[in-house]
Amino acid sequence: MSARTSPGLAGDRRPAPPPALRVQDVTVRFAGLTALGAVSFTVAPGSVHALIGPNGAGKSTCFNVLSGLYRPESGRVLLGDTELTGLAPHKIAALGVARTFQNIVTTEGTVADNLMVGRHVLTRAGFAASALRLPGAVREQRAHRDRVREIAELTGLGDHFDTPVALLSYGDRKRVELARALCLEPRVLLLDEPVAGMNGAERARTAEVVSAVRARLGLSVLLVEHDMGLVMSLADEVTVLDFGRTVAHGTPDEVRRHPEVLRAYLGTPGADPAPAAAPAPGEDPV
Amino acid sequence: MSERIPKGAAALLTALLLCAPPFYLDAFWLRVGLFAMAAAIGAVGLGLLTGTAGQLSLGHAFFLAVGAYGYTWLAGEPGPGLPPALAALLAVLLAGAAGGLFSPVAGRVRGIYLGVATLALVFLGHHVLLTADSVTGGFNGRSVPALTLGGFSFSADGPAVTVLGVPFGAEERLWYLGLALLAGTWWTARGLLRGRPGRALAALRDSETAASVMGVDIARYRSAAFVVSSMYAGLAGVLLALAFRRVVPDYFGLTLSVDYLAMIVIGGLGSVAGATAGAVFVTALPLLMTRYADQLPLVATPGTTDGGVGPTEAARYLYGAAIVLILLYAPDGLHGLVRRVRARLRPAAPARTPESLPATSAVRAKEHTP
Missing domain, CATH: 3.40.50.300 (P-loop containing nucleotide triphosphate hydrolases)
Structure with a gap:
């Protein structure tokens, strides 16, 4: 694409x-x-x-x-x-072109889950590959997760990487959105x-x-x-x-x-x- | 990392426990288990669609019927009489194709509106099952050909098998087939949920706008979720047909669709374990109540008319009450309930994994559109 x-x-x-x-x-x-x-x-x-x-x-x-x-x-x-x-x-x-929203719009799950959504356009794994956990899909997920962690560190969310977004403070949640947008590179x-x-x-x-x-x-x-x-x-x-x-x-x-x-x-x-x-x-x- | 080993041991223990029943329980219990396993496969599929993608479907019974009748026709006479294993595979694909045919609707229609749209499928399906006699056998249905796999028959007709002194009849054999299919369902569904597609579906459930600006093709993902969910339903249909040994149209009615919705709500939306727990609850309850009707107060023995409530009705009441109670006190279902109890049992453990945290609801901010 x-x-x-x-x-x-x-x-x-x-x-x-x-x-x-x-x-x-x-x-x-x-x-x-x-x-x-x-x-x-x-x-x-x-x-x-x-x-x-x-x-x-x-x-x-x-x-x-x-x-x-x-x-x-x-x-x-x-x-x-x-x-x-x-x-x-x-x-x-x-x-x-990535954007954030005025009202926080995040997804249920951890900070990592949310940021990984930002990698959607940069990744390929489809339904079949993910369901069958094909090596390519697994490898891709791992590589992108590493990069996402870097972005989390860069935006000051490194400590919250595995925390559910719903438990974060307002300011951190807002920054999750920013980090997620950055994950689109x-x-x-x-x-x-x-x-x-x-x-x-x-x-x-x-x-x-x-x-x-x-x-x-x-x-x-x-x-x-x-x-x-x-x-x-x-x-x-x-x-x-x-x-x-x-x-x-x-x-x-x-x-x-x-x-x-x-x-x-x-x-x-x-x-x-x-x-x-x-x-x-x-x-x-x- | 140190939690890894006990986790693996727990999985192994669970697997062993699940393999044990054919050696200890009689055919009745094994049938209950089989129906529960089939329902669990279907419920996991519906959970993917409704819990993860946020799309309501009342058409699940239709896709179960496609799987069940698809297998019966493909493997049987009249029909192409294909090798049963191939017929089972094709039946699953057929259910997926049926879901794909509906995808122009499934991709565009959102949430509850899709629920109403899929209602049509159930009525259509039921009508076809009743009228297409040559394929479906009409009102009386058809008997289901037994599954054979490389010469091994999953029925009592084949050569007798005795394991550790226990004769393996149809139920015992099907039990392991059901277990294998359920394990496959768990493995693939969790792969999906934890992978790119699952995250995309959850994102579009929580905010269509945000998901689309993150690059998720909304219509495509909605259709795909519908197709995948139909395929799981098809697989569940095949297993159900094998367990029942006869398919009849009246089973695949709207009530069945509603039962599946009840399963995923009772179990907890969006979780594979929850869908399984809900499926076991909803499937086993009426069967157990029928069996033990004579020992339960206020419940009439089947076939008598001495007042009281029939066991089937009593089971319906009970599960109606269960739904209301769960919606009121545990909106995140059995899965969420277990998670919270577990969190309370070990308060000292730091909140590190999401599993050990109290149930969290999504942050559903108002979408940013005027």
Whole structure:
């Protein structure tokens, strides 16, 4: 299905930079409500691109379009030269686009079980091979489990590897999702509010993990986050959405001073130039 | 790692215990065991579909019928009269193919809706069994040809076999066949559940959205789970046919499908051991109550009408009550119950393996769609 190899199994070499992710004039409407109106932006290869905006701005809708859960009314999404629009979610995943969810969505079982789901597109063992425990399937499972353990260590979940996810703390469960997405060995990682609802220490830890994996694995990251401190410290570029439109675009510093952004976030133009942590995190209803 | 050796010893002991009954128990008990083993194979298959993949099926009786009648027709007269072992294999594949034919529905329809859709299969199957006389024998059914394997016959007709002074009749021989098939079922089902397909199915059960963005082809995996589940049902059907020695249409009704659902719920969804325990419970209970009706209070002896409840009805009441009790007090079934009791018995042991932990339910967060 995918011509991609799994770079992790070959050791810790740095893979070729990922292709650019281009969003071109994407429009999504729900029964008359325009959730996204001709939104365009490009996630440059290997960069961290933040997508910010108040609740209901269309950030999560945008993620759902990128991962194939929604089909846009018009516009295109391209990964390099491959068109993603219209592909089924599992095909997009096979092309190396992984995502996390705003609400934690994990599977019953241990951390290891959950992370192994992330290896799905990189593995082959089918029903017959697994049922009969053919040597190939067993070997594959073992090799990938080793790599998954490495990823667990990298994301600070090494100690919880065999713990059922349901017993973990909120912050750890959220990190399981992040680690699971990394298990796809993605070229583009979509993070939907990775630190929402976390306490300060957990936030700092997740921020560290994100910058560490980006440095080590060389992937592009598209980040939706309300925590402006995190956005400002991690992002290379920021796109601001409000009511489904792009209102500003630029480096974190440029965006911070943009009058439209201040109005969207604070309701009054020209107020405090550093909106700390704007709306309550983790309550985005879209 | 030190737990490995006792575990292996326990497995060996269990195997020895399971091999012992033909030497000590009479044909009645062996038949109870055989029906339980056949049911366990079917229940493991349904557990894979319902417990692991989260797809409800009320059509399990249909696939059992395909297996049972498939074998009977393929190995019998009228029919191609194939060697019975080949007929058994083909019957399992036939059940899988029947599941595959239904996969356009099974792959697209989710959860409870699939349950309703599969209802049609049971009625259709029952109608065909009654009307296709030349193949199924109609209302009176057909007698089942005995299984032979390399000259060894799994019936009392063949050359007499005596092991350690015990004459081996049909039940004794079939007992070991049943054990072998059940062991194969356990081995393959656990391989599936612990491998890539099992994880993918569990992921799509807990969140279709998350599974699809992890790269799981939802429709394909749903269909595949349905096909695999049908094949286990087909195998169970073959064993049932051999144990009954006669297949009749009325056995393969909706009640049978519901019984299988009861088995996996009582046993505990999503576990092979649970499905087996549930199958033994649901199968053995009515048979035992019928046998010991005269010794039970409030239960009438079969064939009498002196008030009281008939044994079959009493067994139904009891197992209805068991389902309600289990749903209320042990929603994770017998399997979860055992797990918790075990965890309580050794509180000092650190929570290292998932088996020793209290039952955990999946984290089913609201799916991320508006």
